Amino acid sequence: MKKTMKTLLVVSLALMMMFSFTACSNDETTQNPENGDQEVLTMATNAYFPPYEYYDGENIVGIDAEIAAKIAEKLGMQLEIVDIEFDSIVTGVATGKYDMGMAGMTITEDRLENVNFTDSYATGYQVVIVPEGSDITSPDDLYAEGASQVVGVQLATTGDIYASEDFGADRVQQYNSGNDAVEALKAGKVDCVIIDNEPAKYYVEANEGLTILPTEFVVEDYSICVAKENTELLEKINTALNELIEDGTVQEIIDKYIAAE
Ligand code: GLN
Numbered sequence: 001m002k003k004t005m006k007t008l009l010v011v012s013l014a015l016m017m018m019f020s021f022t023a024c025s026n027d028e029t030t031q032n033p034e035n036g037d038q039e040v041l042t043m044a045t046n047a048y049f050p051p052y053e054y055y056d057g058e059n060i061v062g063i064d065a066e067i068a069a070k071i072a073e074k075l076g077m078q079l080e081i082v083d084i085e086f087d088s089i090v091t092g093v094a095t096g097k098y099d100m101g102m103a104g105m106t107i108t109e110d111r112l113e114n115v116n117f118t119d120s121y122a123t124g125y126q127v128v129i130v131p132e133g134s135d136i137t138s139p140d141d142l143y144a145e146g147a148s149q150v151v152g153v154q155l156a157t158t159g160d161i162y163a164s165e166d167f168g169a170d171r172v173q174q175y176n177s178g179n180d181a182v183e184a185l186k187a188g189k190v191d192c193v194i195i196d197n198e199p200a201k202y203y204v205e206a207n208e209g210l211t212i213l214p215t216e217f218v219v220e221d222y223s224i225c226v227a228k229e230n231t232e233l234l235e236k237i238n239t240a241l242n243e244l245i246e247d248g249t250v251q252e253i254i255d256k257y258i259a260a261e
Contacts, residue, residue: 044098048177051257052104074240125217152190159194
């Protein structure tokens with residue numbers, strides 16, 4: 001992981017803005033049955049990624065949910081959050097099933113081939129969760145000669161990409177959510193879980209006997225993805241997002257969920 005993380009390309013802003021001026025045709029979601037005039041802004045997410053998105057009772061809450069609500073408000077649209085598998089978000093957005101994807105999603109070159117990204121609104125990095133007292137005391141142990149530990153990841157996340165590249169498919173177990181990966185760790189089905197830092201903190205706090213290894217990391221930029229054709233919406237979201245960054249709203253929302261260190 002360390003090797004790949006070090007070489008991970010930090011994608012420049014310029015790359016994110018690859019406009020092609022084609023008309024969009026995302027009709028399915030343009031009417032809100034409950035509120036006649038207001039269009040619906042559908043956000044695809046995977047709601048097992050606290051504090052960015054998670055269930056509070058039946059509601060999906062978190063940093064992404066709150067920022068998205070503010071963006072929708074600025075756009076005069078009604079936000080509808082759809083909880084799907086992380087692996088389906090980019091495709092769902094690219095094919096116009098959802099207007100945008102917001103899921104603590106890192107901008108990567110591969111994803112940029114299928115969707116456009118807004119400016120970044122938050123950062124994260126990958127960490128390793130192990131059971132307390134584990135033989136794995138540093139990420140380097142995963143790279144040791146003859147190492148055979150099995151790593152749990154959430155399917156198609158950057159953690160999955162790094163782990164699969166560095167350790168090979170035989171040593172990686174993919175799960176549909178971070179929660180499932182952590183449950184597998186607790187059940188002894190995997191030896192560690194590689195996941196983003198903030199969800200890791202949540203999972204370790206919520207589950208006794210787990211701990212996070214100190215990790216060298218490369219910062220990943222979280223951003224909102226929009227279909228390549230939908231440049232008009234991308235621009236609108238980006239403008240709203242930047243206003244919310246500039247007036248401090250985004251930081252306020254982040255601070256509400258993440259205690260200052
Ligand atoms: N930041 C990671 C990625 O984009 C994980 C996102 C997630 O699990 N929701 O792949």
